[in-house]
Structures are given as structure tokens and as C-alpha cells.
Amino acid sequence: xxxxxxxxxxxxxxxxxxxxxxxxxxxxxxxxxxxxxxxxxxxxxxxxxxxxxxxxxxxxxxxxxxxxxxxxxxxxxxxxxxxxxxxxxxxxxxxxxxxxxxxxxxxxxxxxxxxxxxxxxxxxxxxxxxxxxxxxxxxxxxxxxxxxxxxxxxxxxxxxxxxxxxxxxxxxxxxxxxxxxxxxxxxxxxxxxxxxxxxxxxxxxxxxxxxxxxxxxxxxxxxxxxxxxxxxxxxxxxxxxxxxxxxxxxxxxxxxxxxxxxxxxxxxxxxxxxxxxxxxxxxxxxxxxxxxxxxxxxxxxxxxxxxxxxxxxxxxxxxxxx
Amino acid sequence: xxxxxxxxxxxxxxxxxxxxxxxxxxxxxxxxxxxxxxxxxxxxxxxxxxxxxxxxxxxxxxxxxxxxxxxxxxxxxxxxxxxxxxxxxxxxxxxxxxxxxxxxxxxxxxxxxxxxxxxxxxxxxxxxxxxxxxxxxxxxxxxxxxxxxxxxxxxxxxxxxxxxxxxxxxxxxxxxxxxxxxxxxxxxxxxxxxxxxxxxxxxxxxxxxxxxxxxxxxxxxxxxxxxxxxxxxxxxxxxxxxxxxxxxxxxxxxxxxxxxxxxxxxxxxxxxxxxxxxxxxxxxxxxxxxx
Numbered sequence: 001x002x003x004x005x006x007x008x009x010x011x012x013x014x015x016x017x018x019x020x021x022x023x024x025x026x027x028x029x030x031x032x033x034x035x036x037x038x039x040x041x042x043x044x045x046x047x048x049x050x051x052x053x054x055x056x057x058x059x060x061x062x063x064x065x066x067x068x069x070x071x072x073x074x075x076x077x078x079x080x081x082x083x084x085x086x087x088x089x090x091x092x093x094x095x096x097x098x099x100x101x102x103x104x105x106x107x108x109x110x111x112x113x114x115x116x117x118x119x120x121x122x123x124x125x126x127x128x129x130x131x132x133x134x135x136x137x138x139x140x141x142x143x144x145x146x147x148x149x150x151x152x153x154x155x156x157x158x159x160x161x162x163x164x165x166x167x168x169x170x171x172x173x174x175x176x177x178x179x180x181x182x183x184x185x186x187x188x189x190x191x192x193x194x195x196x197x198x199x200x201x202x203x204x205x206x207x208x209x210x211x212x213x214x215x216x217x218x219x220x221x222x223x224x225x226x227x228x229x230x231x232x233x234x235x236x237x238x239x240x241x242x243x244x245x246x247x248x249x250x251x252x253x254x255x256x257x258x259x260x261x262x263x264x265x266x267x268x269x270x271x272x273x274x275x276x277x278x279x280x281x282x283x284x285x286x287x288x289x290x291x292x293x294x295x296x297x298x299x300x301x302x303x304x305x306x307x308x309x310x311x312x313x314x315x316x317x318x319x320x321x322x
Numbered sequence: 323x324x325x326x327x328x329x330x331x332x333x334x335x336x337x338x339x340x341x342x343x344x345x346x347x348x349x350x351x352x353x354x355x356x357x358x359x360x361x362x363x364x365x366x367x368x369x370x371x372x373x374x375x376x377x378x379x380x381x382x383x384x385x386x387x388x389x390x391x392x393x394x395x396x397x398x399x400x401x402x403x404x405x406x407x408x409x410x411x412x413x414x415x416x417x418x419x420x421x422x423x424x425x426x427x428x429x430x431x432x433x434x435x436x437x438x439x440x441x442x443x444x445x446x447x448x449x450x451x452x453x454x455x456x457x458x459x460x461x462x463x464x465x466x467x468x469x470x471x472x473x474x475x476x477x478x479x480x481x482x483x484x485x486x487x488x489x490x491x492x493x494x495x496x497x498x499x500x501x502x503x504x505x506x507x508x509x510x511x512x513x514x515x516x517x518x519x520x521x522x523x524x525x526x527x528x529x530x531x532x533x534x535x536x537x538x539x540x541x542x543x544x545x546x547x548x549x550x551x552x553x554x555x556x557x558x559x560x561x562x563x564x565x566x567x568x569x570x571x572x573x574x575x576x577x578x579x580x581x582x583x584x585x586x587x588x589x590x591x592x593x594x595x596x597x598x599x600x601x602x603x604x605x606x607x608x609x610x611x612x613x
Contacts, residue, residue, distance in 0.1 A: 163534075163553060163554075165553070165558045165559045166559060166562060166563050167559060167563060167565070167568070169553070169554075170552050170554065170572060171580050172580075173538070173580070173582050174534065174553040175533040175534040175538055175551075175552065176538035178534040179503075179533075179536060179539050180538070180539065182503060182504050182507040182508070182535055183507050183508075183510070183511060183539050186508035186511050187508075187511050202500060202531075203491075203503060203530070203531055203534040206500055207534075210504045210508075223496065223497060223500070224491045224492075224495075224499045224500040225491070229558075233493065234413035243413075244413075247411050247412055247413070248409065248411070248493070248496040249496045249497065250496070255497055258408065258409075260501065307508060310504050310505050310508040311505060311509070313462075313498065313501035313504065313505045314461075314462030314465050314466050314498055314501070314502060315408035315462050315498055316403050316405060318402045318403055318404070
């Protein structure tokens with residue numbers, strides 16, 4: 001697959017094009033230029049590392065939305081075995097923007113739930129761009145309760161621009177569907193391990209992101225509103241999205257320093273989309289560690305810990321009042 | 323300045339700001355729904371419901387508390403919790419400046435007011451959103467005051483009522499605001515565990531992060547007539563689907579029809595009917611005869 005380059009990656013794109021050209025020339029060349037190629041590859045690695053070490057929050061949002069970034073089903077393939085997808089909310093429909101099912105994690109049965117985006121146009125439409133409708137959240141809820149009934153840990157993967165803002169979604173109770181998930185997840189008696197793998201878009205993301213561990217991939221984002229949405233409300237122009245991204249604090253490192261997430265999982269040099277396998281490996285290790293941390297707790301200890309954690313969210317001060 | 327204005331001698335120049343201010347303000351009010359011109363004191367004595375068409379105007383949090391609770395034995399919970407600026411947020415204005423301006427305008431320190439009291443002698447705790455304070459948006463203070471209200475309800479085994487009037491989560495506190503959705507909703511699971519009634523009254527408007535957290539988790543979910551209630555705002559939906567929205571879309575009556583609300587209650591009957599509903603839920607004698 002040919003890498004899609006983002007605007008700020010132009011220097012990398014140029015260098016990679018040059019390397020490609022040399023490789024082509026090498027085949028029918030008398031002089032050995034493999035050394036030169038190796039040197040350029042080294043340079044490219046350094047350049048990529050350099051660019052990615054200085055990403056602005058907005059550039060980070062672009063990487064989080066990269067069309068080649070691994071999605072939930074890619075991780076399912078690399079990390080889990082025996083995946084059986086389960087469909088539908090048993091009430092209205094099967095929402096393709098959320099996938100879920102039974103699987104094994106290192107041999108241990110578990111439940112996997114995640115947002116799912118599509119890669120090409122047809123698939124994007126099929127997955128509704130990863131924007132769930134109420135039936136998607138209700139499917140997730142059903143699967144979580146199923147996991148609770150049979151004592152299975154739940155892994156959730158968050159990657160959505162947000163819940164779908166459509167007429168039908170409103171008619172079927174988008175708000176209720178999201179709120180109900182928050183309500184049930186606060187008291188679900190099995191471990192819930194949540195990882196933001198791409199875009200964590202507002203309430204539509206949170207609806208499957210309440211749990212015992214909250215992790216983010218290095219270049220994923222998590223925010224209360226999209227940078228474009230925030231900019232168009234506060235600056236009256238979506239063009240100011242980079243400013244909104246900066247001030248809202250949407251990146252994994254910023255959110256970690258604010259104490260809102262537990263762990264940042266490093267991505268391969270140049271982002272997860274450059275090496276799906278390597279990304280999946282480090283994600284798997286992080287999931288193992290997270291699960292180990294909570295799997296020894298009794299259900300009541302687990303819930304108490306989760307509750308305390310939820311109650312601790314927020315920054316305010318207290319003053320004397322008469 | 324247009325050429326006509328330049329020609330006019332100064333003393334007959336119209337539309338000067340001072341000229342406008344000469345009209346005494348606040349005596350009359352026009353109903354935004356039926357355009358009837360109403361005498362303000364009539365409107366107020368009718369709880370800001372238009373006597374001609376029944377349109378429910380938005381009211382302030384403290385007015386809401388006054389119309390719901392008995393005058394005696396009230397006290398405020400969580401007033402000690404006040405906002406900070408965790409992100410050093412700045413758009414065209416700094417967040418602390420926005421907070422200060424909102425405080426100046428409303429007299430409130432943040433967008434949620436929690437009061438313990440009684441409705442027709444039935445003890446309750448009421449949390450009420452102040453829409454005039456940054457659009458009733460939910461940030462850390464709203465979340466924490468809400469939780470303190472719930473805690474008080476748990477300790478004293480009282481019903482908890484929340485009146486919403488909000489645009490959603492507060493952008494200026496970023497992800498802290500989003501997490502208030504999880505925090506407030508987790509808190510009300512405890513009311514449910516102890517079988518204490520939780521009632522939500524959704525008023526105009528109830529959107530976004532508040533709508534999509536605890537608002538629909540009430541044992542009873544009540545709408546005020548004509549209130550705009552939904553997850554995404556009408557403009558966002560219109561831009562997304564590129565269709566015009568059906569008439570009455572996202573209004574209380576629409577939600578009732580779609581099965582999202584238990585009932586709609588006219589503001590003028592609110593106090594009586596909520597008191598009755600509470601006594602029914604908690605298996606107490608009727609308080610219908612109480613004034």
C-alpha cells in the first residue's frame with residue numbers, strides 16, 4: 001500500500017520518492033548505489049522522527065484521522081483470536097459504525113467493542129464514517145451486559161468523529177442511548193479497558209469509554225468537541241481549528257499531564273499507519289498490563305475504584321461561603 | 323454616514339442611541355411565539371408563560387427554585403465550589419474573563435444552582451441549570467455541585483430533581499467537561515441503587531453533553547412545553563443531512579410522540595404535579611390539599 005502523506009509530511013514524501021527512484025535505477029545500473037540508498041533511508045528515518053517529535057495538536061488530529069491508520073478490526077486481527085462478531089441491538093438494526101463480539105485475548109475469553117471506520121469511499125459510507133446511531137450504542141450496551149453476565153473482561157477501542165448528528169438518530173434517542181451506556185458502564189461488574197486509537201470525538205466516544213483504564217495511542221486525540229466545531233463556535237470560523245486544537249488540549253501527552261488518562265502508548269516512528277503490526281504489538285502489551293492491574297480486584301473493589309475515579313474528574317476551587 | 327444623514331441638521335437626526343433609551347424599558351414584553359404584546363407584570367405573575375398562547379419563556383434558575391419550592395427551609399448546596407481555568411483557555415477572550423462577565427450578568431458563580439427544600443412539604447433536593455451563565459454549559463463546577471447534591475440526597479434519603487437548561491458541555495474546560503458527563507451519570511447510579519427517586523425536568527434548551535448523560539436517566543423524564551431537546555443542535559443536523567428539518571423537530575411534543583419523554587407538564591401546574599408524582603413514587607399520602 002502506498003503511504004498517503006499529510007501536508008506537513010512533504011519533506012518525508014520527497015525523500016521517499018527519491019529513495020524509490022534510486023531503487024529503480026539500481027536494478028539496471030553498473031555502479032552499486034545501495035550504500036547511498038541506505039544512507040538516505042537513515043536520513044529519512046531521522047527526518048520522520050524529527051517531524052513527528054514536534055507535531056502540533058492540530059497535526060496530531062490529522063494523524064489521528066489518517067486514512068491508513070489501523071482501525072478496530074485491524075487490531076482485532078492482530079491482537080485477538082477466535083473473534084466472533086455479534087450483530088444488532090435486538091430492537092432496530094445492526095449499526096456498522098460499531099463492531100463487537102466475543103474473542104480470546106492470550107487465550108482468555110473476552111468481549112471486544114469498538115468504533116469502526118471505512119477505508120475507501122464505499123466502505124466509509126457503509127461504516128457511516130465511524131459515526132454511530134443509537135442502535136450502535138445499544139448494541140454495545142447489550143454486548144457489555146452479556147460480558148457481565150458471563151464474567152468476561154471488556155476491551156473497547158475508541159475511534160469516532162462523534163455520534164451521528166442525523167434526524168433518524170435524534171428520533172430514536174441518541175441522547176438516551178449515550179446516557180444509558182454511561183449509566184451502565186459506571187456499574188458494570190467486569191473490568192473495562194478503554195483505548196482511544198484514533199479520534200475520540202466527544203459524547204459519541206465517551207459512550208464506550210467509561211472504565212477502569214483509559215489509554216490513548218500517542219497520536220490519537222480526545223476532545224469535548226472537534227477542533228473545527230469549537231473554532232466555528234468560539235472564533236466563528238472553522239479555519240481557526242488549529243488554534244482550537246491548541247487551546248483545548250486534545251493530545252495524549254497533554255491529557256496525561258492533566259491527569260485525565262492513565263497511559264500513553266507510543267506509536268512506531270511516523271505514526272501507527274506506517275506499521276500496523278508494530279503498533280498492534282505495543283498495544284497488546286499495554287492491554288495485558290492494564291488487564292493485569294485490575295483482574296485481581298473483586299467486583300466490589302473494582303466498582304469502588306471505578307467510582308472514585310469518576311468522581312475525581314474535574315478542576316475547581318473551594319471558597320468560604322456564609 | 324450616508325449622504326442623507328449628512329444633509330440633515332443635527333437636531334432632527336434620528337436613531338441616536340440616547341433617543342432609543344428614552345423609552346422606559348421592561349414595562350411591556352412581546353411574546354416571541356404569538357407576538358402578543360404583554361404587560362410584564364402579567365407575564366411574571368403567569369410564571370413567564372404567555373397568557374395568550376401558552377408559550378413557555380426561559381426563566382432564571384432562582385425563579386425556577388421559587389416557583390417549585392416552598393419558601394421556608396431552603397438552603398443552597400455546593401455554593402463553595404467555584405470555577406478555575408485548568409487549560410488557560412483563550413479564544414477571542416480569556417476564559418476567566420468570560421467567567422467574570424457571566425458572574426457579573428447573572429450573580430451566579432457557575433451554571434448550576436443546587437438547593438435543598440420542600441415541594442408542598444415533600445422534602446427534596448433540586449439542581450437547576452442557569453442558562454444565562456455561559457449557556458448553562460456543564461464544566462467541572464456543574465459536575466461537582468451536582469454530585470454534592472446527589473450525596474446530600476443519599477445521606478438524607480431524599481428525592482433528587484434536576485431541571486436542565488443547557489447548550490451542553492463547556493468547551494473552555496475541554497475534556498474535563500466531557501468527563502462531567504460520566505461523573506454525573508455515575509453519581510445517579512447510587513440514587514438508583516438506593517431506590518431514591520430521580521426526576522429530570524428538561525426545559526428549553528437541553529442539548530449535547532447534558533442531554534446525552536443523566537438527562538434521560540431519570541425515573542421520570544418530564545419536558546416543558548415547546549422545549550428544544552436533543553443531542554446535536556438543529557443547525558449541525560441541517561448541515562450534515564442537507565435536508566430541512568421536520569416541523570416541531572426536537573421539541574418536547576415531538577419527543578413525547580417518539581417515546582422519549584414520560585410526560586409534558588405546563589409550568590403553571592408543575593409544582594402540584596411534581597409533588598403528587600413524588601408522593602406516588604415514595605408511597606406517601608397525597609399533598610393535594612397543601613397550598
